[in-house]
Amino acid sequence: MALTVDTMNQQVVKAEYAVRGRLPMRAAEIRAELAKGSASYPFDELVFCNIGNPQSVGMVPLTFNREVLALLMAPHLLEKGEAMVSAGLMSAEAVARAREYQSKGANVGAYTDSIGFSFVRDEVCDMLEARDGHRVNPLHIFLTNGASEGVRLMMTALGASHLGGKVGVMTPIPQYPLYSALTTLIDGELVGYYLDEAEGWAISEEALRQSHAKATAEGVQVRALVVINPGNPSGANLDAATLEMVAKFAHEKGLVLMADEVYQENVFTDHPFVSLSRVVRELGLPVEIASMHSLSKGFLGECGVRGGYAVFENFDEGVLAQFVKMKSIELCSNTVGQLSVGLMVRPPTADAKPLYDQEVADVLAGLRERADILTKTMNSLDGISMPPIGGAMYAFPQVTLPPGAQKAADAQGVPADEFYCMQALENTGLVVVPGSGFQQQPGTFHFRTTFLPQPTAKMEKALGAFASFHNDFMAKHA
Amino acid sequence: MALTVDTMNQQVVKAEYAVRGRLPMRAAEIRAELAKGSASYPFDELVFCNIGNPQSVGMVPLTFNREVLALLMAPHLLEKGEAMVSAGLMSAEAVARAREYQSKGANVGAYTDSIGFSFVRDEVCDMLEARDGHRVNPLHIFLTNGASEGVRLMMTALGASHLGGKVGVMTPIPQYPLYSALTTLIDGELVGYYLDEAEGWAISEEALRQSHAKATAEGVQVRALVVINPGNPSGANLDAATLEMVAKFAHEKGLVLMADEVYQENVFTDHPFVSLSRVVRELGLPVEIASMHSLSKGFLGECGVRGGYAVFENFDEGVLAQFVKMKSIELCSNTVGQLSVGLMVRPPTADAKPLYDQEVADVLAGLRERADILTKTMNSLDGISMPPIGGAMYAFPQVTLPPGAQKAADAQGVPADEFYCMQALENTGLVVVPGSGFQQQPGTFHFRTTFLPQPTAKMEKALGAFASFHNDFMAKHA
Numbered sequence: 001m002a003l004t005v006d007t008m009n010q011q012v013v014k015a016e017y018a019v020r021g022r023l024p025m026r027a028a029e030i031r032a033e034l035a036k037g038s039a040s041y042p043f044d045e046l047v048f049c050n051i052g053n054p055q056s057v058g059m060v061p062l063t064f065n066r067e068v069l070a071l072l073m074a075p076h077l078l079e080k081g082e083a084m085v086s087a088g089l090m091s092a093e094a095v096a097r098a099r100e101y102q103s104k105g106a107n108v109g110a111y112t113d114s115i116g117f118s119f120v121r122d123e124v125c126d127m128l129e130a131r132d133g134h135r136v137n138p139l140h141i142f143l144t145n146g147a148s149e150g151v152r153l154m155m156t157a158l159g160a161s162h163l164g165g166k167v168g169v170m171t172p173i174p175q176y177p178l179y180s181a182l183t184t185l186i187d188g189e190l191v192g193y194y195l196d197e198a199e200g201w202a203i204s205e206e207a208l209r210q211s212h213a214k215a216t217a218e219g220v221q222v223r224a225l226v227v228i229n230p231g232n233p234s235g236a237n238l239d240a241a242t243l244e245m246v247a248k249f250a251h252e253k254g255l256v257l258m259a260d261e262v263y264q265e266n267v268f269t270d271h272p273f274v275s276l277s278r279v280v281r282e283l284g285l286p287v288e289i290a291s292m293h294s295l296s297k298g299f300l301g302e303c304g305v306r307g308g309y310a311v312f313e314n315f316d317e318g319v320l321a322q323f324v325k326m327k328s329i330e331l332c333s334n335t336v337g338q339l340s341v342g343l344m345v346r347p348p349t350a351d352a353k354p355l356y357d358q359e360v361a362d363v364l365a366g367l368r369e370r371a372d373i374l375t376k377t378m379n380s381l382d383g384i385s386m387p388p389i390g391g392a393m394y395a396f397p398q399v400t401l402p403p404g405a406q407k408a409a410d411a412q413g414v415p416a417d418e419f420y421c422m423q424a425l426e427n428t429g430l431v432v433v434p435g436s437g438f439q440q441q442p443g444t445f446h447f448r449t450t451f452l453p454q455p456t457a458k459m460e461k462a463l464g465a466f467a468s469f470h471n472d473f474m475a476k477h478a
Numbered sequence: 479m480a481l482t483v484d485t486m487n488q489q490v491v492k493a494e495y496a497v498r499g500r501l502p503m504r505a506a507e508i509r510a511e512l513a514k515g516s517a518s519y520p521f522d523e524l525v526f527c528n529i530g531n532p533q534s535v536g537m538v539p540l541t542f543n544r545e546v547l548a549l550l551m552a553p554h555l556l557e558k559g560e561a562m563v564s565a566g567l568m569s570a571e572a573v574a575r576a577r578e579y580q581s582k583g584a585n586v587g588a589y590t591d592s593i594g595f596s597f598v599r600d601e602v603c604d605m606l607e608a609r610d611g612h613r614v615n616p617l618h619i620f621l622t623n624g625a626s627e628g629v630r631l632m633m634t635a636l637g638a639s640h641l642g643g644k645v646g647v648m649t650p651i652p653q654y655p656l657y658s659a660l661t662t663l664i665d666g667e668l669v670g671y672y673l674d675e676a677e678g679w680a681i682s683e684e685a686l687r688q689s690h691a692k693a694t695a696e697g698v699q700v701r702a703l704v705v706i707n708p709g710n711p712s713g714a715n716l717d718a719a720t721l722e723m724v725a726k727f728a729h730e731k732g733l734v735l736m737a738d739e740v741y742q743e744n745v746f747t748d749h750p751f752v753s754l755s756r757v758v759r760e761l762g763l764p765v766e767i768a769s770m771h772s773l774s775k776g777f778l779g780e781c782g783v784r785g786g787y788a789v790f791e792n793f794d795e796g797v798l799a800q801f802v803k804m805k806s807i808e809l810c811s812n813t814v815g816q817l818s819v820g821l822m823v824r825p826p827t828a829d830a831k832p833l834y835d836q837e838v839a840d841v842l843a844g845l846r847e848r849a850d851i852l853t854k855t856m857n858s859l860d861g862i863s864m865p866p867i868g869g870a871m872y873a874f875p876q877v878t879l880p881p882g883a884q885k886a887a888d889a890q891g892v893p894a895d896e897f898y899c900m901q902a903l904e905n906t907g908l909v910v911v912p913g914s915g916f917q918q919q920p921g922t923f924h925f926r927t928t929f930l931p932q933p934t935a936k937m938e939k940a941l942g943a944f945a946s947f948h949n950d951f952m953a954k955h956a
Contacts, residue, residue, distance in 0.1 A: 002732045002766050005796040009637045012800050017807050055587035063554065070552035074544045077567060087565065089555060109533035111781045145623060148808050159487045181807045223480065254480045288480050303589045304813035318483040322490050329495050329659045330626050334812045335782035
């Protein structure tokens with residue numbers, strides 16, 4: 001073999017990505033068995049709470065957005081727009097928007113500028129101005145294949161081995177494993193800072209300072225600070241005071257801020273979502289900040305389309321030119337994703353508005369309802385606790401595992417939380433991800449669960465089964 | 479600044495990507511000036527022969543493919559499929575195919591398996607079997623965001639700095655700059671082998687051996703060999719004997735083969751396209767081969783959709799598992815691109831077939847017509863020569879520049895071929911890319927041009943202006 005695991009890129013080999021790890025692989029096996037009827041389980045179907053993939057578990061796409069995309073996909077339909085409206089196949093507004101985009105150069109089949117359609121970037125500018133009260137330069141907005149691509153771009157740029165010492169990336173613990181995986185790929189060091197579980201997974205200044213000081217003392221060149229807000233997997237919606245503290249800390253230490261704000265529309269607290277970009281600007285700090293957003297979450301849930309954007313503020317223009325070059329090497333992001341970003345940031349205002357508003361309200365109400373049921377169920381169980389869910393699509397409950405569980409896990413050679421989650425899967429069909437995939441305070445155990453599966457009754461039933469399982473598990477391994 | 483060009487990833491800074499370099503940037507300026515009427519040029523419009531972006535210069539997408547995609551994009555239209563067929567808005571076959579894909583799980587809005595929809599990978603298997611007479615394992619087929627992503631995956635895996643010495647990637651010269659850029663990004667060494675211009679840009683065994691021996695003597699760990707067939711920018715369609723020689727050489731030297739075969743439908747020779755995978759298999763060699771294909775070329779030209787696939791044959795299963803992990807970190811390729819791959823490899827056979835066949839025939843006939851005109855024009859000019867175009871969408875004519883041209887270029891501090899191409903742009907509106915962006919034999923000058931712009935009369939007119947310019951240029955700088 002010319003290429004083996006030993007002779008390939010060792011950073012790839014070392015990278016871990018738990019969201020698609022052993023648990024979901026076992027779930028895929030069970031699903032196949034259930035479909036074939038080749039094995040029996042104490043449940044009829046799996047309930048997938050392991051991944052933020054809303055449309056795979058019942059979320060319905062927004063009609064207006066999909067109509068516009070269908071028309072741009074088939075220009076011969078757009079030519080017959082009036083007939084389609086008359087036949088009740090389309091809203092007039094969808095036809096109008098598709099024609100507007102077409103007139104601005106929305107050709108689905110052609111490469112776009114490396115950083116994306118300029119008219120979509122202008123629409124993002126408008127949305128950001130309405131949200132934050134400030135107009136960014138549209139040349140600082142890059143349309144990407146999901147938020148992940150923006151993060152990869154930023155992390156690749158940070159991977160400067162010539163400076164000596166490992167490049168450190170400060171990341172919340174628990175963290176979304178994209179960050180640990182990409183840090184490993186650039187041969188960097190994940191400099192974790194623990195979120196404060198007792199304070200609803202807030203960021204504490206003390207935790208930032210401790211983590212930075214420790215890494216620096218070990219020779220790590222700490223260069224960036226990741227903030228995931230609302231939090232994945234924490235489910236926290238950070239307040240303005242916390243974000244101000246974070247921005248000042250980044251300024252003091254000369255760090256690039258990475259603001260992962262893909263859940264900005266998924267908020268359950270009394271205080272609204274506040275962007276880190278707005279905080280940085282209002283404090284007048286020259287801190288470099290890359291802010292990422294995505295189609296995949298919010299009330300769109302368009303994971304499969306792969307669209308999103310990154311905004312680079314306060315960056316050196318020479319560095320930005322390098323970002324453009326990086327984008328150009330892969331030509332451009334997919335056009336359907338780019339156009340979907342335009343639709344995300346500019347909702348309909350005419351005949352498509354009533355249905356759109358109703359669809360959005362239904363999605364958000366369903367999420368809130370299931371978040372409440374999840375929180376109540378978890379906090380009703382002995383040995384499980386979690387703070388209220390402030391935002392995003394996740395909870396990260398803590399499980400106090402009895403000594404027998406650790407022993408049983410050791411016997412199988414797996415982490416105790418993975419053992420627990422695997423047992424939950426085999427007994428209830430509920431698929432969740434062990435906390436070890438996201439990292440956690442040593443000696444504590446958690447799991448990440450979404451509250452996405454629809455209808456709500458399905459999730460309620462799965463949680464009922466889970467509650468019984470949990471009580472049996474605790475008794476059995478006490 | 480926390481991040482400057484000096485403190486960022488130096489491999490990114492060193493990477494070059496000429497296809498979107500100074501020439502197209504100047505062209506973009508001119509286009510903006512022409513649109514505003516703020517400057518005058520000896521032409522009314524630019525003719526973009528600088529990039530393989532067919533739908534930006536007149537290629538029309540295939541109706542059947544776009545109908546299926548529009549229906550999957552807007553499932554409420556698919557529900558009304560019969561009504562749409564009756565109203566003449568869709569072919570019945572498009573509705574049937576969309577329903578078939580939907581029943582197999584084609585949910586545009588959800589993440590798919592990391593390597594893509596299994597039913598699309600099965601369709602790719604069917605196509606490969608019909609083409610090559612052998613069935614590959616569908617788990618060895620990865621659906622990607624264009625061919626570029628497959629190349630990036632493969633190159634990332636090859637970047638094994640722990641082995642000592644630079645990782646060498648053998649690449650044809652002239653080469654598509656994706657390869658040089660990605661080689662730089664992995665801190666590898668581009669080990670160029672010169673294509674034989676006198677033999678219509680064929681690969682000679684001598685060139686392979688010389689290049690491998692030289693790199694090895696310099697301490698480079700040569701690990702892979704790239705074959706672009708049909709060639710970009712060379713325009714060659716390699717014959718089976720050449721491919722056999724290449725496969726045997728890769729086997730002898732223990733190299734991974736990378737077969738960039740995105741132009742396999744764009745063939746102008748008497749002999750058909752032959753896949754390197756087929757050659758490797760028929761020789762019975764255990765050589766690892768990654769073969770890439772794309773939606774962006776052929777008769778689809780769906781560049782903006784970003785779809786393609788990579789087939790990994792004879793690879794170690796442990797390495798393949800690492801490839802799956804790499805794909806999973808970015809979740810999956812965009813679903814529209816994935817579905818478009820299915821449509822590419824499985825054309826319609828019922829009521830959509832006549833229109834589809836006509837559209838394909840028109841595209842291919844237009845390409846052949848313009849290839850002929852281009853070849854004739856170029857070979858009619860003193861100081862320009864090129865072999866017949868065997869395949870792909872490009873020609874790479876050689877220009878014998880007079881001494882005065884080199885002097886004038888030196889005065890501006892640009893390569894002589896860039897000076898020539900820039901003068902052509904300013905005088906004729908024809909946008910081509912200087913050969914230095916693709917590399918070439920020292921002391922020779924070339925440029926790459928497509929033959930995509932439609933209608934043919936537009937390209938004819940631009941070539942007429944170019945011929946006059948060329949004769950003037952040669953006289954002026956003699």
